[in-house]
Amino acid sequence: MKVYSVYKKYNKDFIAYAKSITGNKDIAFDLVQDAYVRALENENIFLNMNEYQIKGWFFTVIKNRNIDFIRKENKVVLFDNDVPEEEIKSFEEEVVMKNLLESLPEKNKQILRLKFNMNLNSNEIGKVLGMSPSTVRSRLSASLKLLKKNL
Structure with a gap:
């Protein structure tokens, strides 16, 4: 051998x-x-x-x-x-949230982006999207319920 x-x-x-x-x-x-x-x-x-x-x-x-x-x-x-553990968890949470947001209908995504990224209120969002403030609040509430349900 x-x-x-x-x-x-x-x-x-x-x-x-x-x-x-x-x-x-x-x-x-x-x-x-x-x-x-x-x-x-x-x-x-x-x-x-x-x-x-x-x-x-x-x-x-x-x-x-x-x-x-x-x-x-x-x-x-x-x-x-x-990489600190907090950053890893934060990154994981961010990925989960992005995936959840992508699963929503486009109008709901727009409302959430305007509300949380641009810090607009329901009146301002309504003007941007051409809908009443009450419709904005209703869709915002429905979107948040869907997100909570899927978490």
Whole structure:
């Protein structure tokens, strides 16, 4: 078995290389172990390779696994540590509200936008949309009931 002979001969080199690119002994061991697992899963690719090509393959896999590890860690750290939980919840609530608003009829959306985004009262909204203030209040009330119901 070629993988086993490469392991016996070059394992220390693989670990030294992994330590040099990670700076962490534990991560280095994990990367090398991942490379061995991949090698055993794909042993057939080594049939036409010589020992040095296999060694090169291991170095490449170790390097690529380290890049994958760094990307994964950066995503987790970026999401977990850089964004306060309140902002995440606020963002989620905003997305839910936008989806709920989009489900309303267009006239109701217009009334809600004018009321809450532009801070217009029912008389002003009525003038803008060409309807009576009582119709505006009625639609506003109906829209708010629909939103509450869907929450």
